[in-house]
Amino acid sequence: MANNGQHFVAVIGGAVSGSVSAEILADSGIRVVVFEQNTRPYGKIEDGLPRWHVEQRKQEYSKIDARMKKPGVTFVPCAKLGRDIDFKDLCDNWVFSAVILANGAWRDRDLGVPGADEYIDKGLVYQNPFIYWYNHKNEKGYDGPRYDTPDETLVVGGGLASIDVVKVLQLENYEKAFKARGIQTSMHELEKGIPAVCKKHGIKPEDLGVKGCLLIYRRREQDMPLAQPPENATPEQIAKTESVRQKVLRLAREKFLFRFQDRRLTQGLVVENGRLVGLKVAETLVEGRKASALPGTEHELRAPMIISSIGSVPEFIPGVAMKGEYYTFTNEQEARYTGYENVFGVGNVVTGQGNIRASLVHSQKVTEQVVENYLGVGEGNGDRDISGAFAPAEAKAAARAEAVGLMVKKAPKLSASQIGEIEKRIAALHQKVGYTGDYDAWIAKVIPPDLE
Ligand SMILES: Cc1cc2nc3c(=O)[nH]c(=O)nc-3n(C[C@H](O)[C@H](O)[C@H](O)COP(=O)(O)OP(=O)(O)OC[C@H]3O[C@@H](n4cnc5c(N)ncnc54)[C@H](O)[C@@H]3O)c2cc1C
Structure with a gap:
């Protein structure tokens, strides 16, 4: 792992919001590590979007894969915040420049x-x-x-x-x-x-x-x-x-x-x-x-x-303060966690999994098509494109990550020894699950041959 940056951000959760955040930060020269609880980082796409959306699921998987393989992004599978990583330890002792919670909404209301x-x-x-x-x-x-x-x-x-x-x-x-x-x-x-x-x-x-x-x-x-x-x-x-x-x-x-x-x-x-x-x-x-x-x-x-x-809301994580069903973020726009200046939220973890609000970036007509395609009730030509359902989540994650990146760059850089310590801890987590750093080889190993 090359020591090629002095700002280092941890992202929790590797799916749409986490992978977009990682990509944006890495593209701006900030090192990123993505801690994902599962073997694969596909989140709601794999486990929430019903499997009849065959093509859309494949497309989203490969978009997430491409972001995870960006130079400057390190993927850590089977690393669950609250189980393998302690939240307070992460924020107090790992000394990341920032932490982004992108762990979605997996608890049923x-x-x-x-x-x-x-x-x-x-x-x-x-x-x-x-x-x-x-x-x-x-x-x-x-x-x-x-x-x-x-x-x-x-x-x-x-x-x-x-x-x-x-x-x-x-x-x-x-x-x-x-x-x-x-x-x-x-x-x-x-x-x-x-x-x-x-x-x-x-x-x-x-x-x-x-x-x-x-x-x-x-x-x-x-x-x-x-x-x-x-x-x-x-x-x-x-x-x-x-x-x-x-x-x-x-x-x-x-x-x-x-x-x-x-x-x-x-x-x-x-x-x-x-x-x-x-x-x-x-x-x-x-x-x-x-x-x-x-x-x-x-x-x-x-x-x-x-x-x-x-509805789905964020899971309880030991050490993460809650206000009602959600973590204590300052507001939906900035989503800064109240306990730490440098901890933020992106994606479903902030707002829960509500409804596809494609209207944020599209016209009502397009929104209607996305919803009809999503449910498979459209009267059109069988086109089942639902990429419009994920576009707002991607756009929002990108905007939030850009803002975090700007903030991070204003903060003091981490020293070589601080980065070395983080790398050591990451290496220990990698070793525990046998991840060699080859993302493609790992994904090939953990994808069930019969995953639909
Ligand atoms: C029925 C349905 C409704 C939808 N509604 C909306 C909507 O309202 N708005 C919208 O923008 N999009 C919606 N979408 C589109 C899409 O689901 C989401 O926008 C997008 O997938 C959310 O991505 P995410 O990365 O925030 O969350 P997720 O896809 O849930 O990803 C979270 C990731 O974090 C990981 N994780 C969870 N907990 C931990 C932990 N403790 N430690 C480490 N990793 C962890 C998970 O394994 C997962 O990989 C909807 C999709 C469906 C299927």
Whole structure:
């Protein structure tokens, strides 16, 4: 490892935001080390974006690979902040010029009903492990939890990720129903639309006996965070966004045949024999962003499984202070961690994983296309380009990294011995996992042969 710089920045997390930050800093002559908890640095692209987005996933993997191989960037796999690296030790003793937290949002937001988490895997499943399972379940080496996908599962959500969840359920159940009739279909075929596959085989969807999962959302369907209006939107732009949301939902329901109820607020649990068998919900009155339960409307929704898909927030890391669900960053713009002058956040770790806000850099029309392509409900020519979904995250990470780079360059340079100490610690982490510094060789070794 050449001692070719006197400013040295640590980035935690190697996916979209982390790799973009590393590239920007390295391009400006600052040395960077990326500590990634997993063997591969692909984050939400590998584990959150459903595996039917085959081409997009490959493209994003190779963009991340190229950034990781930039001169001046050192990759450290299997190095988890909070497990292999202590946060306070990193900030106090490693003496990096700056630390950038780019570790994303991997903790599911609580369902919001006291005691619900006692029923995890006893009727209750959260979205992140569910999609992780779905993306990896066909790999021979997968040894994580396995999930059933019973028909009539109840999904609590409303955002794009919850539509991914209902799609997974519907695709799995229709594939099984076709198989029971001796017809082989595939995820890829069904993902283009279940009615079209039924038509091809001369079967009416209702004759397959799948009742369909139920998605519930607490506000009105036109409020669903499936598309966002631009900043300072006019009333016309808001109305347009609301009609896009309704259209997208309608198209998704037509293609994937799930059931939907809006204005439903989770109020309590229905438990039988130590298992969650349903939710108590109430209808809501929606006033602006507020959805309040209407007295007298409470009822039970029973289901063989309940999946909570109401957002992802950063994981707890020992030593990292929290304010509510988030780390204590000064504000969204600067995202400086309050405990240290030189610790910053980029990407989902700052705002959580909300909704694709492509509108930040694109017109509403393009945003609409991105969302339709994302959900596979577009009426276009089958183009499934969703790069617009990642462009804002890349642009934001680049801007933040540039600002950190400018700040770092104003700070005193690290001495050769300080850099030597950092290098020693990095070498120890590399040695622990057998990483030789050859990124391509490592990736070739850790990519499962059957990774989809
Ligand atoms: C359903 C869905 C919704 C989306 N919504 C949005 C959106 O709202 N806005 C938007 O801009 N984009 C959105 N996207 C696009 C995209 O997911 C994100 O923008 C982008 O992938 C986020 O990248 P990230 O690097 O911030 O986080 P991640 O992809 O989550 O990467 C974090 C990385 O840090 C690693 N890591 C985590 N914890 C640690 C630790 N303790 N130590 C070391 N490493 C760690 C992880 O393994 C991972 O590699 C969405 C995508 C999907 C699939």
